[in-house]
Amino acid sequence: MTADHTPGPAVLDVRDLSVRFRMRGGRDIAAVTDARFSVAPGECLALVGESGCGKSVLASALLGLLPANAQTTGSAVLGGETDLLTAGERTLARTVRGRRIGLVPQSPAAHLTPVRTVRAQLEETLRELTGVRGAAAVREAAEKAAARASFPADHLDRYPHELSGGLAQRAATALALIGDAPLLLADEPTTGLDRDLVERTVDELRRHTDEGRALLIITHDLAAAERIADRVAVMYAGRIVEIADAGPFFGAPGPRHPYAKGLLDALPERDFAPIPGMPPELGALPDGCAFAARCARADARCTTERPAFTGGLACHHGLTGRTHFLLKEAADA
Numbered sequence: 027m028t029a030d031h032t033p034g035p036a037v038l039d040v041r042d043l044s045v046r047f048r049m050r051g052g053r054d055i056a057a058v059t060d061a062r063f064s065v066a067p068g069e070c071l072a073l074v075g076e077s078g079c080g081k082s083v084l085a086s087a088l089l090g091l092l093p094a095n096a097q098t099t100g101s102a103v104l105g106g107e108t109d110l111l112t113a114g115e116r117t118l119a120r121t122v123r124g125r126r127i128g129l130v131p132q133s134p135a136a137h138l139t140p141v142r143t144v145r146a147q148l149e150e151t152l153r154e155l156t157g158v159r160g161a162a163a164v165r166e167a168a169e170k171a172a173a174r175a176s177f178p179a180d181h182l183d184r185y186p187h188e189l190s191g192g193l194a195q196r197a198a199t200a201l202a203l204i205g206d207a208p209l210l211l212a213d214e215p216t217t218g219l220d221r222d223l224v225e226r227t228v229d230e231l232r233r234h235t236d237e238g239r240a241l242l243i244i245t246h247d248l249a250a251a252e253r254i255a256d257r258v259a260v261m262y263a264g265r266i267v268e269i270a271d272a273g274p275f276f277g278a279p280g281p282r283h284p285y286a287k288g289l290l291d292a293l294p295e296r297d298f299a300p301i302p303g304m305p306p307e308l309g310a311l312p313d314g315c316a317f318a319a320r321c322a323r324a325d326a327r328c329t330t331e332r333p334a335f336t337g338g339l340a341c342h343h344g345l346t347g348r349t350h351f352l353l354k355e356a357a358d359a
């Protein structure tokens with residue numbers, strides 16, 4: 027097994043997914059390039075990287091929610107059968123969003139309908155996505171759905187603006203869980219929450235993964251990723267540069283890609299040493315490695331030659347030939 031592949035049938039299998047925004051004047055923005063990863067049942071994959079690196083665009087591509095000027099290539103196969111990139115809006119709206127992919131939104135307050143109570147929204151979603159019928163049965167199912175996301179029953183008749191950030195997040199999670207989707211997709215589910223609530227939110231999401239769902243969590247909160255993820259995918263300038271098991275990535279021996287190492291070293295609880303410089307414009311990417319301009323290890327080759335993504339890594343320096351050979355041998359065994 028290599029780190030970019032999960033063993034057994036994947037819930038989601040993304041192959042060479044690219045997203046280009048066609049801009050006026052013929053310019054292209056390469057928001058996502060050749061993303062390749064899969065997520066297995068019961069597994070949590072955290073997609074991490076700095077603001078603007080393409081994480082949300084990747085999520086929107088999976089949900090069929092990209093704007094009209096976006097062009098996608100590659101494939102993203104859900105449940106071994108449906109390619110999300112070619113399925114078409116009708117299929118995505120009727121059979122995928124909510125039913126096969128539960129979306130835990132970035133901004134729950136904005137996702138919830140402001141003029142309706144949490145109970146009303148849960149009941150409406152239940153009627154839409156499940157076979158539960160009859161006022162009493164729907165009411166009971168809504169209360170169960172709230173309990174599943176640890177949303178307190180005595181707050182069900184409140185409106186979204188009457189909820190704290192943490193409770194709004196739980197209401198949104200309860201809605202995301204109603205369709206019993208095998209894949210949960212959470213884009214920055216902890217934005218704006220204090221540390222305590224971040225931990226509770228990710229622990230609750232983890233619990234749903236432990237029930238057998240797959241979870242793709244998008245975050246730039248590395249502490250949250252460390253707490254929840256089985257594997258980590260690091261994105262830089264639209265490309266995944268490293269995919270690794272969370273244990274060795276956050277512990278020893280640590281990340282293999284210099285950018286991923288830089289991200290961890292920048293954490294206040296580690297070296298608190300920011301990566302110098304800025305990421306490149308996605309409309310004007312360099313020919314070689316996109317990280318070369320900021321990388322202490324970069325040499326002439328890095329600026330001219332793009333590193334291939336093999337064995338979970340896209341870097342000229344990450345592995346010596348010998349280590350690579352040994353790892354590959356172990357992976358193939």
Ligand SMILES: Nc1ncnc2c1ncn2[C@@H]1O[C@H](COP(=O)(O)OP(=O)(O)OP(=O)(O)O)[C@@H](O)[C@H]1O
Pocket residue numbers: 047055057075076077078079080081082083084093246308
């Ligand atoms: N509709 C669009 N047209 C053109 N460019 C876009 C469009 N939507 C997003 N982009 C560009 O795609 C890039 C990636 O954006 P994205 O929102 O995926 O970043 P992100 O990694 O999710 O960042 P954050 O952590 O801030 O949420 C950005 O440079 C953004 O400007």
Ligand code: NI
Pocket residue numbers: 081082083213214
């Ligand atoms: Ni985003």
